[in-house]
Amino acid sequence: MGISERKDRGKLELKTQILNAARKLFLEQGFDKTSMRNIADLIEYSPGTIYHHFADKNAIFYALHSEGFRELGRRMIVLSAVGDPLERLKAMGKIYIHYALENSDMYDLMFIKEEPVDSVDDDKPWEEGNDVFGGLRMTVQECIDKGYFEGHQVEPLSYMVWSAVHGMVSLHIRKRCDVIDHAACTDIVGESYESFIKLLDKS
Amino acid sequence: MGISERKDRGKLELKTQILNAARKLFLEQGFDKTSMRNIADLIEYSPGTIYHHFADKNAIFYALHSEGFRELGRRMIVLSAVGDPLERLKAMGKIYIHYALENSDMYDLMFIKEEPVDSVDDDKPWEEGNDVFGGLRMTVQECIDKGYFEGHQVEPLSYMVWSAVHGMVSLHIRKRCDVIDHAACTDIVGESYESFIKLLDKS
DNA sequence: TTGGATTATTGAACACTGTTCAATTAAATT
DNA sequence: AATTTAATTGAACAGTGTTCAATAATCCAA
Numbered sequence: 001m002g003i004s005e006r007k008d009r010g011k012l013e014l015k016t017q018i019l020n021a022a023r024k025l026f027l028e029q030g031f032d033k034t035s036m037r038n039i040a041d042l043i044e045y046s047p048g049t050i051y052h053h054f055a056d057k058n059a060i061f062y063a064l065h066s067e068g069f070r071e072l073g074r075r076m077i078v079l080s081a082v083g084d085p086l087e088r089l090k091a092m093g094k095i096y097i098h099y100a101l102e103n104s105d106m107y108d109l110m111f112i113k114e115e116p117v118d119s120v121d122d123d124k125p126w127e128e129g130n131d132v133f134g135g136l137r138m139t140v141q142e143c144i145d146k147g148y149f150e151g152h153q154v155e156p157l158s159y160m161v162w163s164a165v166h167g168m169v170s171l172h173i174r175k176r177c178d179v180i181d182h183a184a185c186t187d188i189v190g191e192s193y194e195s196f197i198k199l200l201d202k203s
Numbered sequence: 204m205g206i207s208e209r210k211d212r213g214k215l216e217l218k219t220q221i222l223n224a225a226r227k228l229f230l231e232q233g234f235d236k237t238s239m240r241n242i243a244d245l246i247e248y249s250p251g252t253i254y255h256h257f258a259d260k261n262a263i264f265y266a267l268h269s270e271g272f273r274e275l276g277r278r279m280i281v282l283s284a285v286g287d288p289l290e291r292l293k294a295m296g297k298i299y300i301h302y303a304l305e306n307s308d309m310y311d312l313m314f315i316k317e318e319p320v321d322s323v324d325d326d327k328p329w330e331e332g333n334d335v336f337g338g339l340r341m342t343v344q345e346c347i348d349k350g351y352f353e354g355h356q357v358e359p360l361s362y363m364v365w366s367a368v369h370g371m372v373s374l375h376i377r378k379r380c381d382v383i384d385h386a387a388c389t390d391i392v393g394e395s396y397e398s399f400i401k402l403l404d405k406s
Numbered sequence: 407t408t409g410g411a412t413t414a415t416t417g418a419a420c421a422c423t424g425t426t427c428a429a430t431t432a433a434a435t436t
Numbered sequence: 437a438a439t440t441t442a443a444t445t446g447a448a449c450a451g452t453g454t455t456c457a458a459t460a461a462t463c464c465a466a
Contacts, residue, residue, distance in 0.1 A: 014414095036453060046416045048455080057453065111379060112315065126381050133382040151401060155387045156394035159380065160402075163370030163395060164363065171369055175318055177362065178329050179336040184358045191359035192366060198354060199363075199402045217443095239424060249445045251426080260424065 015053045017043045022060045023067075027105055031061060031113065061109060068106040069128035072099050076135060085142035090197055092139060093165045097193060100169035112170050136162060149203050161200075168192050218256045220246045225263045226270075230308055234264060234316065264312060271309040272331035275302050279338060288345035293400055295342060296368045300396060303372035315373050339365060352406050364403075371395050 021042040025034040036057055040047040054060045075095050082088040100107040115126075140158045143149055149157060168189045171177050180188045224245040228237040239260055243250040257263045278298050285291040303310040318329075343361045346352055352360060371392045374380050383391045 035451080037451090047453085048417070049415055051454070052414070111374070112377065115378060126379070129379060130382045152398055153387070153394070155384055156391065156398045159374075159383060159388075159391050160367065160371070160395040160398045163374055164367045164399075165370070166374055167366030167368070167370030168363070170373060171314075171362075171366055174315065176314060176329070176332060179332045180362060181358055184356070185362075188359065188362050191356070192363040195355055195359045195363045196367075199406055202405050203402055238422080240422090250424085251446070252444055254425070255443070 014043075014045075014049075018050055018053055018060065019063055023064055026061065026064065026109075030105065031109065064106075065109045066128055068103065068110045069132065071103075071106075072096075072110075073131060075099055076132075079135075079139075085139050085146055086148050086200065089136075089139045089143060089161070090200065092136065093161070093193060093196075096165050097169055097189060100165075101172070101189065104169075104173045107169065108173060111166060112173065133158065133162065152203075164196050165193065168196075217246075217248075217252075221253055221256055221263065222266055226267055229264065229267065229312075233308065234312065267309075268312045269331055271306065271313045272335065274306075274309075275299075275313075276334060278302055279335075282338075282342075288342050288349055289351050289403065292339075292342045292346060292364070293403065295339065296364070296396060296399075299368050300372055300392060303368075304375070304392065307372075307376045310372065311376060314369060315376065336361065336365065355406075367399050368396065371399075 018039060021039045022034065025038050025042065036047050036050055039060075040050055050060075054063070075098075076092065079088050079091055079095070082091055100111075110128075137154060137158045140149070140161065141154045144152065144154055144157075172189050177188055185191055221242060224242045225237065228241050228245065239253055240250050242263070243253055253263075257266070278301075279295065282291050282294055282298070285294055303314075313331075340357060340361045343352070343364065344357045347355065347357055347360075375392050380391055388394055
């Protein structure tokens with residue numbers, strides 16, 4: 001079956017070619033302004049060819065979106081070095097925020113954009129998100145076990161922490177934070193997260 | 204000038220006709236799936252006519268988005284009855300969340316969707332948002348004045364509070380909260396907000 | 407090596423999109 | 437009634453995602 005191996009390799013190469021072109025164009029000009037023809041032009045194939053490797057435009061960007069989660073997960077690995085769960089939780093938020101602000105287009109795809117309905121099964125909903133949130137939930141649970149956050153439940157508390165950091169970065173990415181007084185506050189996301197940490201420390 | 208009055212009235216009527224049709228279609232099928240021709244068909248005018256009342260598609264939905272802010276502001280009026288600023292702050296969040304979940308498409312337009320770059324002047328950035336955030340900032344300032352939130356600054360703290368509620372509702376609207384264990388938590392946004400309030404109360 | 411079956415690739419075509427603009431119709435003014 | 441002004445049209449433009457019959461390239465057995 002040496003032949004079909006080469007076949008698979010060739011196919012995979014084109015698939016990654018498409019993905020590379022899509023990523024390049026997407027990071028340069030955003031999702032909406034990246035057309036299938038743009039991608040096809042860049043890899044010098046006809047538009048129709050792409051559809052033999054991806055069901056539709058969403059499928060391409062769903063693949064990229066998965067890449068983003070792998071990278072985010074990779075950045076979270078260093079957290080295993082942090083013993084105290086509350087400190088780990090705080091560091092987690094910092095990593096999350098850094099990733100989001102450094103890769104805002106990717107973050108957009110991962111957490112802000114409308115999910116393509118077709119690409120998500122009802123049975124296995126959003127596996128990538130589950131991995132990230134699972135890590136958060138575990139850390140929050142450890143905090144509770146150690147006596148932090150008295151009177152809180154793990155599920156709502158985890159969601160709240162996630163919401164706080166997601167809110168900060170997504171309002172920033174979507175430029176809704178122009179309402180902030182820049183004289184009084186240069187790095188609104190950073191300082192806002194410090195404010196949040198102060199709340200956590202008092203609990 | 205009785206004639207030009209009638210003229211203005213007629214023009215305004217068509218303008219609101221367009222707005223009504225746009226709102227109806229938008230709430231039924233969303234922004235992207237609502238086309239200019241759809242709107243034109245509904246009011247039985249040609250597509251070109253719309254462009255004599257609105258610069259482009261964004262202008263129409265920017266007008267709707269302004270409506271949304273007026274409604275949200277209207278709902279905030281009852282807060283003047285709440286004397287204690289911390290209680291007022293908490294009630295503010297509740298109203299915000301309720302509005303967002305009841306009018307999720309509108310909220311999408313107001314806080315999640317990419318702002319059309321052209322519709323925002325650099326000098327007067329996002330007036331509507333300023334009004335809402337101004338109310339939040341004032342209440343937070345009052346809290347600080349009364350001795351709550353020791354060691355916090357008004358600007359980052361306000362942004363943090365806003366981020367928390369925005370995060371909760373926007374993750375919910377964009378269906379990113381499927382990662383939550385529904386057995387342990389039926390109303391994730393509500394319970395998560397309760398968790399947040401507990402943090403505020405301890406500060 | 408040749409012929410037949412597979413597979414990959416093409417590019418035209420379809421039904422849409424937002425937007426523009428010369429031509430037409432309607433209304434108001436002189 | 438004639439003329440000016442404003443409102444309205446619908447075809448046209450350049451683009452979109454997607455499909456599909458036709459073509460080109462490849463592989464495998466005889």
